[in-house]
Amino acid sequence: MAPPYDPIPIPIPMSAILNFLSSTVKDNSFELLDGTLSVKNVPILTDIPSNVSFSSFSSIVQSSEAPVPLFQRAQSLSSSGGFLGFSQNEPSSRLMNSLGKFTDRDFVSIFRFKTWWSTQWVGTTGSDIQMETQWIMLDVPEIKSYAVVVPIVEGKFRSALFPGKDGHILIGAESGSTKVKTSNFDAIAYVHVSENPYTLMRDAYTAVRVHLNTFKLIEEKSAPPLVNKFGWWTWDAFYLTVEPAGIYHGVQEFADGGLTPRFLIIDDGWQSINNDDNDPNEDAKNLVLGGTQMTARLHRLDECEKFRKYKGGSMSGPNRPPFDPKKPKLLISKAIEIEVAEKARDKAAQSGVTDLARYEAEIEKLTKELDQMFGGGGEETSSGKSCSSCSCKSDNFGMKAFTKDLRTNFKGLDDIYVWHALAGAWGGVRPGATHLNAKIVPTNLSPGLDGTMTDLAVVKIIEGSTGLVDPDQAEDFYDSMHSYLSSVGITGVKVDVIHTLEYISEDYGGRVELAKAYYKGLSKSLAKNFNGTGLISSMQQCNDFFLLGTEQISMGRVGDDFWFQDPNGDPMGVYWLQGVHMIHCAYNSMWMGQFIQPDWDMFQSDHPGGYFHAGSRAICGGPVYVSDSLGGHNFDLLKKLVFNDGTIPKCIHFALPTRDCLFKNPLFDSKTILKIWNFNKYGGVIGAFNCQGAGWDPKEQRIKGYSQCYKPLSGSVHVSGIEFDQKKEASEMGEAEEYAVYLSEAEKLSLATRDSDPIKITIQSSTFEIFSFVPIKKLGEGVKFAPIGLTNLFNAGGTIQGLVYNEGIAKIEVKGDGKFLAYSSVVPKKAYVNGAEKVFAWSGNGKLELDITWYEECGGISNVTFVY
Secondary structure, X not given: OOOOOOOOOOOOOHHHHHHHHHHHOOOOOEEEEOOEEEEOOEEEEEOOOOOEXXXXXXXXXXXXXXXXXXXXXXXXXXXXXXXXXXXXXXXXXXXXXXXXXXXXXXXXXXXXXOOOOEEEEEEOOHHHOOOOEEEEEEEEHHHOEEEEEEEOEEOOEEEEEEEOHHHEEEEEEEOOOOOOOEEEEEEEEEEEEEXXXXXXXXXXXXXXXXXXXXXXXXHHOOOOHHHHEEEEEOHHHHHHHOOHHHHHHHHHHHHHOXXXXXXXXXXXXXXXXXXXXXXXXXXXXXXXXXXXXXXXXXXXXXXXXXXXXXXXXXXXXXXXXXXXXXXXXXXXXXXXXHHHHHHHHHHHHHOOOOOOHHHHHHHHHHHHHHHHHHXXXXXXXXXXXXXXXXXXXOOOEHHHHHHHHHHHHOOOOOEXXXXXXXXXXXXXXXXXXXXXXXXXXXOOOOHHHHHOOOOHHHHHHHHHOEEEEOHHHHHHHHHHHHHHHXXXXXXXXXXXXXXXXXXXXOOOOOHHHHHHHHHHHHHHHHHHHOOOXXXXXXXXXXXXXXXXXXXXXXXXXOOOOOOOOOOOOOEOEOOOOHHHHHHHHHHHHHHHXXXXXXXXXXXXXXXXXXXXXXXXXXXXXXXXXXXXXXXXXXHHHHOOOOOOOOEOOOOOOOOEEOHHHOOOOOOOOXXXXXXXXXXXXXXXXXEEEOOOXXXXXXXOOEEEEOHHHOOOEEEEEOHHHOOHHHXXXXXXXXXXXXXXXEEOOOOEEEEEOOOOXXXXXXEOOOOEEEEEEEEOEEEEOOEEEEEEEEOOOOOHHHHEEEEEEEOOEEEEEEEOOEEEEEEEOOOOOEEXXXXXXXXXXXXXXXXXXXXXXXXXXXXXXXXXXXXX
């Protein structure tokens, strides 16, 4: 990642701006005339109402606190973009307005299908877009270009795009408070044009960043250290039953399997929460699944009793507490039975059944059985007293003792994160329970969310409302929680349930003002307590967050949850949602990757779709982490992703869809293979994934199965699909005369040039192929060479850490152990590994192979030399 810019904003003198403008002013590519918005004389929006305006970038951006290099970059591109605005007669807290229409033009877009999650959508007219669209990219083949429309923030209003009639595209601007109204916008959306769709997104968000000064681009920030590592997330292993003994046993299982996690995320279940009708000083008992605690609130800011009563050294001492690794799954299974019974009751009530006694009796019976499985009810210390009344606050008890024991016994464990919601817990903070001024705020869903998918989390939040800490105390709130966590060995947080603020902003100046206060407090705490990087954002895929909340935050989820099974039933078995997850991540990275390091989320290594997920994680460019249950590991699979020291062969960019599937539907068009590109230090990579079989249904407003699409697909791959120019250090690789091409699954090695025919492929359902393209180097007369890497890992090229060529000599630094492969046009005279001559195998088709063992003295890096 590029080093961050100077973090101290330097205001640019107006004289410098005017001088720069005078030297860079060009005719704008966009023109709004007679109700038509044209780009380079090509109409892209027509029938535009007369109340819509277009303004050049320079006329809107008169000054900026952005770093000088960013400002100059934005100004140098100013002729390629501008702002759309509109005015209406009557002020309102929510205004809808047409931006014109388009038909018969391919587009790709991102829309919110739930409050928290966004995904890809394609079509050909303005009426095809979905509710709450976050941006739309139009294909403009007439000028071999692409144009993007990005709804943004102006004043106290945020905006999104919506479908209109007869091809019209609407923009909706809302404040989130009936007390905050306006009737006029000068810059409520930004438009930009470029010949490169990936450059387009970078340049568009650069312009928006310089204009708003409310966020920073990813190039201005550093990502958390865990981005290069392997980790374990506790959610699917325990859900809310998470506790110290289970975590310890879980980390021990990984260590025993030869892969100690380098980071650990303790998910929902560690906090001190209870419901409004519980004793205000006692934790809620016997919680298992997510829905059961979504109305609960924080009653204290430190760990709950089951963590507070942990005694240092107890897991390695002679009186080690007993732990049944089968118990979490049994508890989860029983909790699922209760959830199914509750759904049956609710369905019966909705259908008009008035006598629900038998349903209630079944729920009561199952609940008692669950309580008995927990041990009869309340969780208590050995003395039977609340842990808050004993000596558990000493350093030898609680979270501090637990994190110390983990690090003492598992030397590779660098980071320990914990989960919390943006408002504290799902239901916020309980009024009167802490020093903070919190009050119960009823939820009020934005009208724009009417077209999104029904979500249990939203239903529960509406049911329980939110215990909101006064925004004036946001900084105190986060610092109080985070400073404590930092003091007990926690190095970061996963902040979830981020997009609740828009529900509860009525009395707080609207959603923009409330978000600014909370994100400011969160950013300050992150900088103070977690080295400025120790945060993963989640449930945050709406433009409010990215435009207002990413000044400090540098990493976040780009997909919905990994669903090992759908809670509403799997219409096509456990595979049906796995491809959907990859589409979320790949296309969301188009815009989210401008703000944050894309995080493709965890998966389970022993899941039937685990291999499928692992292939995508191998080249996604982010961290690799799993949510394996105890006893549920596929170590053979994990070792195709992770080095012995818990680091990963990570690509140096973030994965994005190739151009030829940008405007296609890789989920249910029965023909498109998802292809994602990335690159390593010394080669490019394309992953081809058959994700067909499920996707969004606009009429039913849900993701459903398309079983007719779940079938093998044929397609092709070409080196031109790798956008080498998107990273300076990779650009030279795109100019190679010839490439060695290796297919990870087929284990085939071949040669290709930019003029070669595409490589034909057929991909079975829920499977993939990874293509490594490595530039070939001429080492002398008749000698051509290209290092592929360790082929026992999915991302073979990521194992190559260094490469030096001399006349007749190739020197390669390789991390890891296993089978090293290179292309060599002739047989080498000798091969050396770490200075010792090594036996190798060479075949006439150019395959050059030798075995490498892990070189502990140099952090797993071996020096391989071939002499010709």
